[in-house]
Amino acid sequence: GENVEQHPSTLSVQEGDSAVxxxxxxxxxxxxxxxxxxxxxxxxQLIIDIRSNVGEKKDQRIAVTLNKTAKHFSLHITETQPxxxxxxxxxAETSGTYKYIFGTGTRxxxxx
Amino acid sequence: DAGVTQSPTHLIKTRGQQxxxxxxxxxxxxxxxxxxxxxxxxxxxxxxYYEEEERQRGNFPDRFSGHQFPxxxxxxxxxxxxxxxxxxxxxxxxxPWQGIYEQYFGPGTRLTVT
Numbered sequence: 001g002e003n004v005e006q007h008p009s010t011l012s013v014q015e016g017d018s019a020v021x022x023x024x025x026x027x028x029x030x031x032x033x034x035x036x037x038x039x040x041x042x043x044x045q046l047i048i049d050i051r052s053n054v055g056e057k058k059d060q061r062i063a064v065t066l067n068k069t070a071k072h073f074s075l076h077i078t079e080t081q082p083x084x085x086x087x088x089x090x091x092a093e094t095s096g097t098y099k100y101i102f103g104t105g106t107r108x109x110x111x112x
Numbered sequence: 113d114a115g116v117t118q119s120p121t122h123l124i125k126t127r128g129q130q131x132x133x134x135x136x137x138x139x140x141x142x143x144x145x146x147x148x149x150x151x152x153x154x155x156x157x158x159x160x161y162y163e164e165e166e167r168q169r170g171n172f173p174d175r176f177s178g179h180q181f182p183x184x185x186x187x188x189x190x191x192x193x194x195x196x197x198x199x200x201x202x203x204x205x206x207x208p209w210q211g212i213y214e215q216y217f218g219p220g221t222r223l224t225v226t
Contacts, residue, residue: 006154032212043116043202043217044155051212089154095211098168099145102154 002027004092006103013080014111021075021106023090030092033073034100035064038087047088048075080110114139116205116218124224125193133188133221137205143167144186145215146178147202155202161186190223198225 003026013019025033031052036044050057050064050073057064063076077084087107091100117136125131137144143162147155157170161180180186184205190197200222204215 004154034214036217041219043219046214046216049214091154093213098143098160098162098213099157099170100147100155100215101157104154105152 002030002092002094002101004090004101004103006090006106008106009104010107010109012109012111015080015082017080019077019080019084019108019110021088021090021108023073023075023092023103025071025073025092025101027092027094027101028071029094030071030101031095032093033064033066034091034093035075036089036091038089038105040086044089077108080108082110082112084108085110116203116216118201118203118218118221120221121219122222122224124226126226127193127195129193130189130191131193131223133190133201133203133223135186135188135203135205135218137184137186137203138216141205141207141216142184143206143208143213144180144184145204145206146186146188147204147217148172149200149202149220151199158188193225195225198223 005024034049038044066073087105090103145160146158149155159169164180175191177189200220202220203218206213206215
């Protein structure tokens with residue numbers, strides 16, 4: 001069935017360093033890949049997304065890359081700040097299925 | 113512009129009881145999806161409502177049912193509650209754009225079953 005694997009499960013970086021979170025999806029028909037940030041006691045917040053016809057997308061300190069052949073996509077956060085500390089989820093959607101398949105999450109800790 | 117709102121924030125129920133959770137979508141959105149998020153896990157898709165009908169359903173038993181109203185708001189009902197139903201229930205609203213549904217989540221309802 002459809003599956004999204006996410007690594008690592010926890011990630012600690014020093015403030016100012018970069019963080020990379022990786023996801024692999026199983027459904028080759030998946031065509032939309034959003035990333036969410038979830039802070040304690042809150043719902044997931046959409047931070048960036050990418051469609052299957054694009055290889056890379058950047059928004060200030062955040063970027064996402066997609067390798068359709070390998071069925072991998074990654075979130076890159078540069079110049080990390082303490083407020084980046086949260087749980088990050090990747091997801092994949094196949095057009096026409098109307099549902100997101102989420103990864104298991106990465107707890108990012110940015111150490112001041 | 114108000115985002116997705118959910119009520120109640122927290123709820124405590126006993127095994128075997130029934131519960132109703134409510135969701136109001138973001139302004140301009142006509143589609144509502146419900147997800148269950150167990151502690152330490154990613155959200156799991158329950159179902160999606162569009163035009164007052166269930167359009168897609170995940171791997172959840174019939175004890176989970178829903179409804180969408182003409183104003184696009186939605187309810188999630190869970191019957192015969194089990195301890196394993198304890199979780200954060202998330203509502204997400206969306207509208208199609210170029211074939212893609214960007215989903216925006218509410219803060220969730222924390223359900224505890226004792």
